[in-house]
Amino acid sequence: MNSRRIFLQKLAAASVAVPFLPLYKSFGNPVVDKPQDGKILRVAICGLGGYGTRVAEAMQTCKRAKLVGVISGTPAKVKAWQAKYNIPEKNCYNYENFDAIRDNPDIDAVYVITPNALHHDQVIRVAKAGKHAISEKPMSINAKQGQEMVDACKKAGVKLLVGYRMHFEPNTLEIIRMRKDGELGKIMFFQGLSGFKIGDPTQWRLNKQLAGGGSMMDIGIYSINGARYMTGEDPIWVTAQETKTDPVKFKEGVDETIQFQFGFPSGAVASCLSTYSMNNLDRFFLNGDKGFAELQPSTGYGPIKGRTNKGELTGPHTIHQAVQMDEMAALIFDNKQPIVPVDGEEAVKDLKIIDAIYEACRTGKKVPLKL
Incomplete structure:
Protein backbone atom coordinates (compact mmCIF):
# COMPACT_ATOMS: atom_id res chain seq x y z
CA MET A 1 0.00 0.00 0.00
CA ASN A 2 2.80 2.42 0.91
CA SER A 3 4.68 1.74 -2.31
CA ARG A 4 1.52 2.35 -4.31
CA ARG A 5 0.87 5.59 -2.44
CA ILE A 6 4.43 6.77 -3.10
CA PHE A 7 4.02 5.89 -6.77
CA LEU A 8 0.76 7.81 -7.03
CA GLN A 9 2.28 10.80 -5.28
CA LYS A 10 5.15 10.86 -7.76
CA LEU A 11 2.75 10.52 -10.65
CA ALA A 12 0.59 13.31 -9.27
CA ALA A 13 3.59 15.57 -8.87
CA ALA A 14 4.37 15.08 -12.53
CA SER A 15 0.78 15.81 -13.41
CA VAL A 16 0.68 19.04 -11.47
CA ALA A 17 4.30 20.46 -12.72
CA VAL A 18 -32.38 9.85 -21.27
CA PRO A 19 -35.73 9.01 -21.70
CA PHE A 20 -36.91 7.52 -18.43
CA LEU A 21 -35.87 4.01 -17.63
CA PRO A 22 -38.64 1.50 -18.40
CA LEU A 23 -40.94 0.27 -15.68
CA TYR A 24 -39.48 -2.48 -13.53
CA LYS A 25 -41.21 -5.51 -12.06
CA SER A 26 -39.23 -5.44 -8.82
CA PHE A 27 -39.22 -2.53 -6.42
CA GLY A 28 -37.32 -4.15 -3.56
CA ASN A 29 -34.15 -5.52 -5.14
CA PRO A 30 -31.51 -4.10 -7.45
CA VAL A 31 -32.59 -4.48 -11.06
CA VAL A 32 -31.08 -3.74 -14.42
CA ASP A 33 -32.62 -2.84 -17.75
CA LYS A 34 -33.88 -5.42 -20.20
CA PRO A 35 -31.37 -6.57 -22.82
CA GLN A 36 -30.80 -4.06 -25.59
CA ASP A 37 -29.60 -4.56 -29.12
CA GLY A 38 -26.47 -2.81 -30.24
CA LYS A 39 -22.72 -2.79 -29.95
CA ILE A 40 -21.05 -3.73 -26.68
CA LEU A 41 -18.82 -1.05 -25.13
CA ARG A 42 -15.54 -2.78 -24.24
CA VAL A 43 -14.03 -1.02 -21.25
CA ALA A 44 -10.67 -1.02 -19.48
CA ILE A 45 -10.67 0.29 -15.91
CA CYS A 46 -7.72 2.48 -14.91
CA GLY A 47 -7.29 2.37 -11.13
CA LEU A 48 -8.28 -0.82 -9.31
CA GLY A 49 -9.14 0.64 -5.90
CA GLY A 50 -12.38 0.55 -3.96
CA TYR A 51 -14.61 2.34 -6.43
CA GLY A 52 -12.98 0.68 -9.42
CA THR A 53 -13.87 -2.64 -7.81
CA ARG A 54 -17.48 -1.50 -7.32
CA VAL A 55 -17.74 -0.51 -10.99
CA ALA A 56 -16.22 -3.81 -12.10
CA GLU A 57 -18.72 -5.80 -10.02
CA ALA A 58 -21.65 -3.74 -11.31
CA MET A 59 -20.53 -4.22 -14.90
CA GLN A 60 -21.07 -7.96 -14.58
CA THR A 61 -24.80 -7.20 -14.89
CA CYS A 62 -24.46 -4.81 -17.84
CA LYS A 63 -26.15 -5.55 -21.16
CA ARG A 64 -24.15 -3.21 -23.38
CA ALA A 65 -20.86 -2.69 -21.53
CA LYS A 66 -18.18 -5.24 -20.70
CA LEU A 67 -15.01 -5.10 -18.62
CA VAL A 68 -12.21 -6.29 -20.91
CA GLY A 69 -9.03 -4.63 -19.61
CA VAL A 70 -7.19 -3.17 -16.64
CA ILE A 71 -4.59 -0.47 -15.98
CA SER A 72 -2.87 -0.49 -12.59
CA GLY A 73 0.43 0.20 -10.87
CA THR A 74 -0.03 -2.86 -8.65
CA PRO A 75 0.87 -6.14 -10.42
CA ALA A 76 -0.84 -8.27 -7.76
CA LYS A 77 -4.15 -6.50 -8.39
CA VAL A 78 -3.79 -7.01 -12.12
CA LYS A 79 -3.30 -10.76 -11.61
CA ALA A 80 -6.27 -10.96 -9.24
CA TRP A 81 -8.55 -9.11 -11.65
CA GLN A 82 -7.35 -11.23 -14.56
CA ALA A 83 -8.37 -14.36 -12.72
CA LYS A 84 -11.67 -12.99 -11.40
CA TYR A 85 -12.91 -11.34 -14.59
CA ASN A 86 -11.21 -13.49 -17.22
CA ILE A 87 -9.17 -10.60 -18.63
CA PRO A 88 -6.57 -11.59 -21.24
CA GLU A 89 -2.94 -10.70 -20.68
CA LYS A 90 -2.87 -8.54 -23.81
CA ASN A 91 -5.46 -6.20 -22.23
CA CYS A 92 -3.43 -5.57 -19.05
CA TYR A 93 -1.32 -2.44 -18.68
CA ASN A 94 0.46 -0.33 -16.08
CA TYR A 95 0.59 3.44 -15.73
CA GLU A 96 3.81 3.66 -17.75
CA ASN A 97 2.84 1.64 -20.80
CA PHE A 98 -0.91 2.08 -21.23
CA ASP A 99 -0.44 4.44 -24.21
CA ALA A 100 -0.07 1.16 -26.12
CA ILE A 101 -3.86 0.71 -25.98
CA ARG A 102 -3.85 2.66 -29.25
CA ASP A 103 -2.78 -0.61 -30.90
CA ASN A 104 -5.41 -2.72 -29.12
CA PRO A 105 -8.62 -2.97 -31.18
CA ASP A 106 -10.38 -4.89 -28.39
CA ILE A 107 -10.68 -1.86 -26.09
CA ASP A 108 -13.15 0.92 -26.92
CA ALA A 109 -12.99 3.07 -23.80
CA VAL A 110 -11.01 3.60 -20.60
CA TYR A 111 -12.71 4.47 -17.31
CA VAL A 112 -10.24 6.51 -15.23
CA ILE A 113 -10.90 5.87 -11.52
CA THR A 114 -7.68 7.12 -9.96
CA PRO A 115 -7.06 10.01 -7.51
CA ASN A 116 -8.45 13.32 -8.79
CA ALA A 117 -5.12 14.94 -9.67
CA LEU A 118 -4.24 12.08 -12.02
CA HIS A 119 -7.37 12.31 -14.18
CA HIS A 120 -6.08 15.16 -16.34
CA ASP A 121 -2.96 13.51 -17.70
CA GLN A 122 -4.47 10.02 -17.87
CA VAL A 123 -7.58 11.11 -19.79
CA ILE A 124 -5.45 13.08 -22.26
CA ARG A 125 -3.28 10.00 -22.79
CA VAL A 126 -6.41 7.91 -23.39
CA ALA A 127 -7.62 10.45 -25.94
CA LYS A 128 -4.29 10.52 -27.74
CA ALA A 129 -4.50 6.73 -27.94
CA GLY A 130 -7.78 7.13 -29.81
CA LYS A 131 -10.04 5.64 -27.14
CA HIS A 132 -13.17 7.10 -25.56
CA ALA A 133 -12.53 8.40 -22.05
CA ILE A 134 -14.74 8.10 -18.98
CA SER A 135 -13.52 10.00 -15.94
CA GLU A 136 -14.71 9.61 -12.39
CA LYS A 137 -15.81 12.87 -10.81
CA PRO A 138 -14.59 15.44 -10.13
CA MET A 139 -13.18 15.29 -13.64
CA SER A 140 -10.08 17.20 -12.56
CA ILE A 141 -8.83 19.49 -9.81
CA ASN A 142 -9.75 22.79 -11.48
CA ALA A 143 -11.64 24.15 -14.47
CA LYS A 144 -8.49 24.95 -16.48
CA GLN A 145 -7.39 21.33 -16.43
CA GLY A 146 -10.94 20.19 -17.11
CA GLN A 147 -11.15 22.33 -20.23
CA GLU A 148 -7.81 20.95 -21.43
CA MET A 149 -9.28 17.44 -21.13
CA VAL A 150 -12.36 18.45 -23.11
CA ASP A 151 -10.21 20.05 -25.81
CA ALA A 152 -7.90 17.01 -26.05
CA CYS A 153 -10.82 14.62 -26.52
CA LYS A 154 -12.42 16.85 -29.15
CA LYS A 155 -9.12 17.08 -31.02
CA ALA A 156 -8.77 13.29 -30.93
CA GLY A 157 -12.37 12.76 -32.05
CA VAL A 158 -13.33 10.70 -28.99
CA LYS A 159 -16.06 11.07 -26.38
CA LEU A 160 -15.33 12.35 -22.88
CA LEU A 161 -17.91 11.22 -20.33
CA VAL A 162 -18.01 11.57 -16.54
CA GLY A 163 -19.30 9.18 -13.88
CA TYR A 164 -22.42 11.11 -12.93
CA ARG A 165 -24.36 7.97 -11.95
CA MET A 166 -27.19 9.95 -10.31
CA HIS A 167 -28.16 11.35 -13.71
CA PHE A 168 -29.73 7.96 -14.47
CA GLU A 169 -31.32 7.23 -11.07
CA GLY A 315 -38.88 4.27 -8.38
CA PRO A 316 -36.89 1.02 -8.38
CA HIS A 317 -33.51 0.52 -6.76
CA THR A 318 -31.07 0.14 -9.64
CA ILE A 319 -27.41 -0.77 -9.67
CA HIS A 320 -26.22 2.76 -10.43
CA GLN A 321 -22.90 1.90 -12.02
CA ALA A 322 -24.43 -0.78 -14.26
CA VAL A 323 -27.15 1.56 -15.54
CA GLN A 324 -24.55 4.29 -16.04
CA MET A 325 -22.30 2.09 -18.15
CA ASP A 326 -25.15 0.75 -20.31
CA GLU A 327 -26.39 4.31 -20.86
CA MET A 328 -22.88 5.43 -21.76
CA ALA A 329 -22.68 2.66 -24.35
CA ALA A 330 -25.89 4.01 -25.91
CA LEU A 331 -24.50 7.53 -25.79
CA ILE A 332 -21.24 6.55 -27.49
CA PHE A 333 -22.60 4.16 -30.11
CA ASP A 334 -26.18 5.39 -30.68
CA ASN A 335 -25.74 9.11 -29.90
CA LYS A 336 -28.48 8.79 -27.28
CA GLN A 337 -28.88 12.02 -25.32
CA PRO A 338 -29.41 11.67 -21.56
CA ILE A 339 -31.95 13.79 -19.70
CA VAL A 340 -29.08 15.34 -17.72
CA PRO A 341 -25.73 15.59 -19.57
Whole structure:
Protein backbone atom coordinates (compact mmCIF):
# COMPACT_ATOMS: atom_id res chain seq x y z
CA MET A 1 0.00 0.00 0.00
CA ASN A 2 2.80 2.42 0.91
CA SER A 3 4.68 1.74 -2.31
CA ARG A 4 1.52 2.35 -4.31
CA ARG A 5 0.87 5.59 -2.44
CA ILE A 6 4.43 6.77 -3.10
CA PHE A 7 4.02 5.89 -6.77
CA LEU A 8 0.76 7.81 -7.03
CA GLN A 9 2.28 10.80 -5.28
CA LYS A 10 5.15 10.86 -7.76
CA LEU A 11 2.75 10.52 -10.65
CA ALA A 12 0.59 13.31 -9.27
CA ALA A 13 3.59 15.57 -8.87
CA ALA A 14 4.37 15.08 -12.53
CA SER A 15 0.78 15.81 -13.41
CA VAL A 16 0.68 19.04 -11.47
CA ALA A 17 4.30 20.46 -12.72
CA VAL A 18 -32.38 9.85 -21.27
CA PRO A 19 -35.73 9.01 -21.70
CA PHE A 20 -36.91 7.52 -18.43
CA LEU A 21 -35.87 4.01 -17.63
CA PRO A 22 -38.64 1.50 -18.40
CA LEU A 23 -40.94 0.27 -15.68
CA TYR A 24 -39.48 -2.48 -13.53
CA LYS A 25 -41.21 -5.51 -12.06
CA SER A 26 -39.23 -5.44 -8.82
CA PHE A 27 -39.22 -2.53 -6.42
CA GLY A 28 -37.32 -4.15 -3.56
CA ASN A 29 -34.15 -5.52 -5.14
CA PRO A 30 -31.51 -4.10 -7.45
CA VAL A 31 -32.59 -4.48 -11.06
CA VAL A 32 -31.08 -3.74 -14.42
CA ASP A 33 -32.62 -2.84 -17.75
CA LYS A 34 -33.88 -5.42 -20.20
CA PRO A 35 -31.37 -6.57 -22.82
CA GLN A 36 -30.80 -4.06 -25.59
CA ASP A 37 -29.60 -4.56 -29.12
CA GLY A 38 -26.47 -2.81 -30.24
CA LYS A 39 -22.72 -2.79 -29.95
CA ILE A 40 -21.05 -3.73 -26.68
CA LEU A 41 -18.82 -1.05 -25.13
CA ARG A 42 -15.54 -2.78 -24.24
CA VAL A 43 -14.03 -1.02 -21.25
CA ALA A 44 -10.67 -1.02 -19.48
CA ILE A 45 -10.67 0.29 -15.91
CA CYS A 46 -7.72 2.48 -14.91
CA GLY A 47 -7.29 2.37 -11.13
CA LEU A 48 -8.28 -0.82 -9.31
CA GLY A 49 -9.14 0.64 -5.90
CA GLY A 50 -12.38 0.55 -3.96
CA TYR A 51 -14.61 2.34 -6.43
CA GLY A 52 -12.98 0.68 -9.42
CA THR A 53 -13.87 -2.64 -7.81
CA ARG A 54 -17.48 -1.50 -7.32
CA VAL A 55 -17.74 -0.51 -10.99
CA ALA A 56 -16.22 -3.81 -12.10
CA GLU A 57 -18.72 -5.80 -10.02
CA ALA A 58 -21.65 -3.74 -11.31
CA MET A 59 -20.53 -4.22 -14.90
CA GLN A 60 -21.07 -7.96 -14.58
CA THR A 61 -24.80 -7.20 -14.89
CA CYS A 62 -24.46 -4.81 -17.84
CA LYS A 63 -26.15 -5.55 -21.16
CA ARG A 64 -24.15 -3.21 -23.38
CA ALA A 65 -20.86 -2.69 -21.53
CA LYS A 66 -18.18 -5.24 -20.70
CA LEU A 67 -15.01 -5.10 -18.62
CA VAL A 68 -12.21 -6.29 -20.91
CA GLY A 69 -9.03 -4.63 -19.61
CA VAL A 70 -7.19 -3.17 -16.64
CA ILE A 71 -4.59 -0.47 -15.98
CA SER A 72 -2.87 -0.49 -12.59
CA GLY A 73 0.43 0.20 -10.87
CA THR A 74 -0.03 -2.86 -8.65
CA PRO A 75 0.87 -6.14 -10.42
CA ALA A 76 -0.84 -8.27 -7.76
CA LYS A 77 -4.15 -6.50 -8.39
CA VAL A 78 -3.79 -7.01 -12.12
CA LYS A 79 -3.30 -10.76 -11.61
CA ALA A 80 -6.27 -10.96 -9.24
CA TRP A 81 -8.55 -9.11 -11.65
CA GLN A 82 -7.35 -11.23 -14.56
CA ALA A 83 -8.37 -14.36 -12.72
CA LYS A 84 -11.67 -12.99 -11.40
CA TYR A 85 -12.91 -11.34 -14.59
CA ASN A 86 -11.21 -13.49 -17.22
CA ILE A 87 -9.17 -10.60 -18.63
CA PRO A 88 -6.57 -11.59 -21.24
CA GLU A 89 -2.94 -10.70 -20.68
CA LYS A 90 -2.87 -8.54 -23.81
CA ASN A 91 -5.46 -6.20 -22.23
CA CYS A 92 -3.43 -5.57 -19.05
CA TYR A 93 -1.32 -2.44 -18.68
CA ASN A 94 0.46 -0.33 -16.08
CA TYR A 95 0.59 3.44 -15.73
CA GLU A 96 3.81 3.66 -17.75
CA ASN A 97 2.84 1.64 -20.80
CA PHE A 98 -0.91 2.08 -21.23
CA ASP A 99 -0.44 4.44 -24.21
CA ALA A 100 -0.07 1.16 -26.12
CA ILE A 101 -3.86 0.71 -25.98
CA ARG A 102 -3.85 2.66 -29.25
CA ASP A 103 -2.78 -0.61 -30.90
CA ASN A 104 -5.41 -2.72 -29.12
CA PRO A 105 -8.62 -2.97 -31.18
CA ASP A 106 -10.38 -4.89 -28.39
CA ILE A 107 -10.68 -1.86 -26.09
CA ASP A 108 -13.15 0.92 -26.92
CA ALA A 109 -12.99 3.07 -23.80
CA VAL A 110 -11.01 3.60 -20.60
CA TYR A 111 -12.71 4.47 -17.31
CA VAL A 112 -10.24 6.51 -15.23
CA ILE A 113 -10.90 5.87 -11.52
CA THR A 114 -7.68 7.12 -9.96
CA PRO A 115 -7.06 10.01 -7.51
CA ASN A 116 -8.45 13.32 -8.79
CA ALA A 117 -5.12 14.94 -9.67
CA LEU A 118 -4.24 12.08 -12.02
CA HIS A 119 -7.37 12.31 -14.18
CA HIS A 120 -6.08 15.16 -16.34
CA ASP A 121 -2.96 13.51 -17.70
CA GLN A 122 -4.47 10.02 -17.87
CA VAL A 123 -7.58 11.11 -19.79
CA ILE A 124 -5.45 13.08 -22.26
CA ARG A 125 -3.28 10.00 -22.79
CA VAL A 126 -6.41 7.91 -23.39
CA ALA A 127 -7.62 10.45 -25.94
CA LYS A 128 -4.29 10.52 -27.74
CA ALA A 129 -4.50 6.73 -27.94
CA GLY A 130 -7.78 7.13 -29.81
CA LYS A 131 -10.04 5.64 -27.14
CA HIS A 132 -13.17 7.10 -25.56
CA ALA A 133 -12.53 8.40 -22.05
CA ILE A 134 -14.74 8.10 -18.98
CA SER A 135 -13.52 10.00 -15.94
CA GLU A 136 -14.71 9.61 -12.39
CA LYS A 137 -15.81 12.87 -10.81
CA PRO A 138 -14.59 15.44 -10.13
CA MET A 139 -13.18 15.29 -13.64
CA SER A 140 -10.08 17.20 -12.56
CA ILE A 141 -8.83 19.49 -9.81
CA ASN A 142 -9.75 22.79 -11.48
CA ALA A 143 -11.64 24.15 -14.47
CA LYS A 144 -8.49 24.95 -16.48
CA GLN A 145 -7.39 21.33 -16.43
CA GLY A 146 -10.94 20.19 -17.11
CA GLN A 147 -11.15 22.33 -20.23
CA GLU A 148 -7.81 20.95 -21.43
CA MET A 149 -9.28 17.44 -21.13
CA VAL A 150 -12.36 18.45 -23.11
CA ASP A 151 -10.21 20.05 -25.81
CA ALA A 152 -7.90 17.01 -26.05
CA CYS A 153 -10.82 14.62 -26.52
CA LYS A 154 -12.42 16.85 -29.15
CA LYS A 155 -9.12 17.08 -31.02
CA ALA A 156 -8.77 13.29 -30.93
CA GLY A 157 -12.37 12.76 -32.05
CA VAL A 158 -13.33 10.70 -28.99
CA LYS A 159 -16.06 11.07 -26.38
CA LEU A 160 -15.33 12.35 -22.88
CA LEU A 161 -17.91 11.22 -20.33
CA VAL A 162 -18.01 11.57 -16.54
CA GLY A 163 -19.30 9.18 -13.88
CA TYR A 164 -22.42 11.11 -12.93
CA ARG A 165 -24.36 7.97 -11.95
CA MET A 166 -27.19 9.95 -10.31
CA HIS A 167 -28.16 11.35 -13.71
CA PHE A 168 -29.73 7.96 -14.47
CA GLU A 169 -31.32 7.23 -11.07
CA PRO A 170 -35.13 6.71 -11.31
CA ASN A 171 -36.33 8.74 -8.30
CA THR A 172 -33.98 11.58 -9.22
CA LEU A 173 -35.31 11.57 -12.78
CA GLU A 174 -38.90 11.58 -11.52
CA ILE A 175 -38.27 14.78 -9.55
CA ILE A 176 -36.66 16.34 -12.62
CA ARG A 177 -39.73 15.35 -14.65
CA MET A 178 -42.07 16.89 -12.07
CA ARG A 179 -40.08 20.11 -12.05
CA LYS A 180 -39.99 20.29 -15.86
CA ASP A 181 -43.74 19.63 -16.08
CA GLY A 182 -44.47 22.45 -13.66
CA GLU A 183 -45.86 20.23 -10.92
CA LEU A 184 -43.70 21.96 -8.30
CA GLY A 185 -44.43 25.43 -9.63
CA LYS A 186 -41.81 28.14 -9.59
CA ILE A 187 -38.64 26.80 -7.95
CA MET A 188 -37.65 28.90 -4.97
CA PHE A 189 -35.06 26.97 -2.93
CA PHE A 190 -32.70 23.99 -2.97
CA GLN A 191 -30.80 22.48 -0.07
CA GLY A 192 -28.03 19.92 -0.50
CA LEU A 193 -26.32 18.20 2.41
CA SER A 194 -23.33 16.00 1.54
CA GLY A 195 -20.97 14.61 4.14
CA PHE A 196 -19.53 11.81 6.23
CA LYS A 197 -16.80 11.28 8.80
CA ILE A 198 -13.66 10.35 6.92
CA GLY A 199 -11.36 7.75 8.40
CA ASP A 200 -7.68 6.96 7.65
CA PRO A 201 -5.80 10.29 7.84
CA THR A 202 -3.08 8.99 5.49
CA GLN A 203 -5.43 8.23 2.56
CA TRP A 204 -5.09 10.08 -0.74
CA ARG A 205 -8.37 11.96 -0.24
CA LEU A 206 -6.66 13.98 2.51
CA ASN A 207 -3.58 14.66 0.39
CA LYS A 208 -4.02 17.98 -1.44
CA GLN A 209 -1.51 17.01 -4.11
CA LEU A 210 -3.62 14.00 -5.08
CA ALA A 211 -7.15 15.13 -4.20
CA GLY A 212 -6.94 18.81 -5.13
CA GLY A 213 -8.72 19.77 -1.91
CA GLY A 214 -10.81 18.04 0.72
CA SER A 215 -14.48 17.22 1.15
CA MET A 216 -15.53 19.54 -1.67
CA MET A 217 -13.54 17.50 -4.20
CA ASP A 218 -15.10 14.24 -3.02
CA ILE A 219 -18.57 14.52 -1.53
CA GLY A 220 -19.38 18.22 -1.99
CA ILE A 221 -19.56 17.91 -5.75
CA TYR A 222 -22.81 15.95 -5.32
CA SER A 223 -24.58 18.99 -3.87
CA ILE A 224 -23.03 21.25 -6.51
CA ASN A 225 -24.18 19.07 -9.38
CA GLY A 226 -27.47 18.28 -7.63
CA ALA A 227 -28.30 21.97 -7.20
CA ARG A 228 -28.00 22.34 -10.96
CA TYR A 229 -30.06 19.34 -12.10
CA MET A 230 -32.70 19.73 -9.40
CA THR A 231 -33.36 23.42 -10.11
CA GLY A 232 -32.71 23.13 -13.85
CA GLU A 233 -30.49 26.22 -13.74
CA ASP A 234 -26.84 27.14 -13.49
CA PRO A 235 -25.90 29.48 -10.62
CA ILE A 236 -24.80 33.04 -11.33
CA TRP A 237 -23.12 33.73 -7.99
CA VAL A 238 -21.69 31.85 -5.04
CA THR A 239 -20.77 32.66 -1.45
CA ALA A 240 -18.98 30.22 0.85
CA GLN A 241 -17.56 29.81 4.34
CA GLU A 242 -15.02 27.22 5.50
CA THR A 243 -14.88 25.70 8.99
CA LYS A 244 -11.93 23.65 10.21
CA THR A 245 -11.91 21.97 13.62
CA ASP A 246 -8.98 19.59 13.07
CA PRO A 247 -6.06 21.32 11.30
CA VAL A 248 -3.84 18.28 11.91
CA LYS A 249 -6.03 15.88 9.97
CA PHE A 250 -7.21 18.53 7.52
CA LYS A 251 -4.01 20.27 6.52
CA GLU A 252 -3.67 23.51 4.55
CA GLY A 253 -5.64 23.25 1.33
CA VAL A 254 -7.67 20.26 2.50
CA ASP A 255 -11.13 21.50 3.43
CA GLU A 256 -12.99 19.82 6.26
CA THR A 257 -16.37 21.61 6.08
CA ILE A 258 -17.65 24.24 3.66
CA GLN A 259 -21.07 25.86 3.63
CA PHE A 260 -21.91 27.43 0.29
CA GLN A 261 -24.78 29.33 -1.24
CA PHE A 262 -25.90 29.87 -4.83
CA GLY A 263 -28.09 32.37 -6.60
CA PHE A 264 -29.84 31.44 -9.87
CA PRO A 265 -31.13 33.57 -12.77
CA SER A 266 -34.77 32.91 -11.81
CA GLY A 267 -34.23 34.26 -8.31
CA ALA A 268 -34.07 30.81 -6.71
CA VAL A 269 -31.36 30.28 -4.09
CA ALA A 270 -29.51 27.25 -2.73
CA SER A 271 -27.86 26.48 0.61
CA CYS A 272 -25.48 23.53 0.73
CA LEU A 273 -22.99 21.80 3.02
CA SER A 274 -19.94 19.69 2.23
CA THR A 275 -18.11 17.99 5.10
CA TYR A 276 -15.71 15.25 6.11
CA SER A 277 -16.56 15.51 9.82
CA MET A 278 -20.29 14.67 10.12
CA ASN A 279 -22.32 11.58 9.30
CA ASN A 280 -25.98 11.29 8.29
CA LEU A 281 -25.72 14.00 5.64
CA ASP A 282 -27.10 12.77 2.34
CA ARG A 283 -30.21 14.85 1.61
CA PHE A 284 -31.61 16.99 -1.18
CA PHE A 285 -34.66 19.23 -0.74
CA LEU A 286 -36.29 21.18 -3.55
CA ASN A 287 -39.03 23.71 -2.83
CA GLY A 288 -41.42 25.33 -5.32
CA ASP A 289 -44.46 27.50 -4.85
CA LYS A 290 -46.76 24.57 -5.70
CA GLY A 291 -44.94 21.67 -4.09
CA PHE A 292 -41.71 20.13 -2.85
CA ALA A 293 -39.45 17.14 -3.42
CA GLU A 294 -37.02 15.46 -1.03
CA LEU A 295 -34.43 12.70 -1.45
CA GLN A 296 -32.87 11.03 1.59
CA PRO A 297 -30.57 9.31 0.91
CA SER A 298 -30.02 11.37 -2.20
CA THR A 299 -26.71 10.25 -3.70
CA GLY A 300 -25.61 7.07 -1.90
CA TYR A 301 -25.36 3.71 -3.61
CA GLY A 302 -28.96 3.03 -2.80
CA PRO A 303 -31.70 2.51 -2.35
CA ILE A 304 -32.41 6.19 -3.04
CA LYS A 305 -35.58 7.16 -1.19
CA GLY A 306 -37.73 10.23 -1.49
CA ARG A 307 -41.10 11.91 -1.28
CA THR A 308 -42.90 14.87 -2.74
CA ASN A 309 -46.01 16.80 -1.78
CA LYS A 310 -47.88 14.10 -3.75
CA GLY A 311 -46.47 11.23 -1.69
CA GLU A 312 -43.65 8.71 -1.58
CA LEU A 313 -41.45 8.16 -4.63
CA THR A 314 -41.58 4.54 -5.73
CA GLY A 315 -38.88 4.27 -8.38
CA PRO A 316 -36.89 1.02 -8.38
CA HIS A 317 -33.51 0.52 -6.76
CA THR A 318 -31.07 0.14 -9.64
CA ILE A 319 -27.41 -0.77 -9.67
CA HIS A 320 -26.22 2.76 -10.43
CA GLN A 321 -22.90 1.90 -12.02
CA ALA A 322 -24.43 -0.78 -14.26
CA VAL A 323 -27.15 1.56 -15.54
CA GLN A 324 -24.55 4.29 -16.04
CA MET A 325 -22.30 2.09 -18.15
CA ASP A 326 -25.15 0.75 -20.31
CA GLU A 327 -26.39 4.31 -20.86
CA MET A 328 -22.88 5.43 -21.76
CA ALA A 329 -22.68 2.66 -24.35
CA ALA A 330 -25.89 4.01 -25.91
CA LEU A 331 -24.50 7.53 -25.79
CA ILE A 332 -21.24 6.55 -27.49
CA PHE A 333 -22.60 4.16 -30.11
CA ASP A 334 -26.18 5.39 -30.68
CA ASN A 335 -25.74 9.11 -29.90
CA LYS A 336 -28.48 8.79 -27.28
CA GLN A 337 -28.88 12.02 -25.32
CA PRO A 338 -29.41 11.67 -21.56
CA ILE A 339 -31.95 13.79 -19.70
CA VAL A 340 -29.08 15.34 -17.72
CA PRO A 341 -25.73 15.59 -19.57
CA VAL A 342 -22.77 13.45 -18.48
CA ASP A 343 -20.16 14.92 -20.83
CA GLY A 344 -16.96 16.82 -20.19
CA GLU A 345 -18.60 20.21 -20.68
CA GLU A 346 -21.03 19.40 -17.86
CA ALA A 347 -18.07 18.53 -15.63
CA VAL A 348 -16.20 21.75 -16.45
CA LYS A 349 -19.20 23.71 -15.16
CA ASP A 350 -18.95 21.92 -11.82
CA LEU A 351 -15.21 22.60 -11.71
CA LYS A 352 -15.80 26.31 -12.37
CA ILE A 353 -18.19 26.34 -9.43
CA ILE A 354 -15.67 24.57 -7.20
CA ASP A 355 -13.01 27.11 -8.18
CA ALA A 356 -15.45 29.89 -7.26
CA ILE A 357 -16.34 28.28 -3.93
CA TYR A 358 -12.68 28.12 -2.93
CA GLU A 359 -12.24 31.74 -4.03
CA ALA A 360 -15.25 32.79 -1.96
CA CYS A 361 -13.80 30.99 1.07
CA ARG A 362 -10.46 32.77 0.63
CA THR A 363 -11.87 36.25 0.04
CA GLY A 364 -15.14 36.25 1.95
CA LYS A 365 -16.78 37.84 -1.09
CA LYS A 366 -19.68 36.94 -3.35
CA VAL A 367 -18.12 35.52 -6.51
CA PRO A 368 -19.98 35.96 -9.82
CA LEU A 369 -20.30 32.91 -12.09
CA LYS A 370 -20.66 32.64 -15.84
CA LEU A 371 -20.99 29.03 -16.91
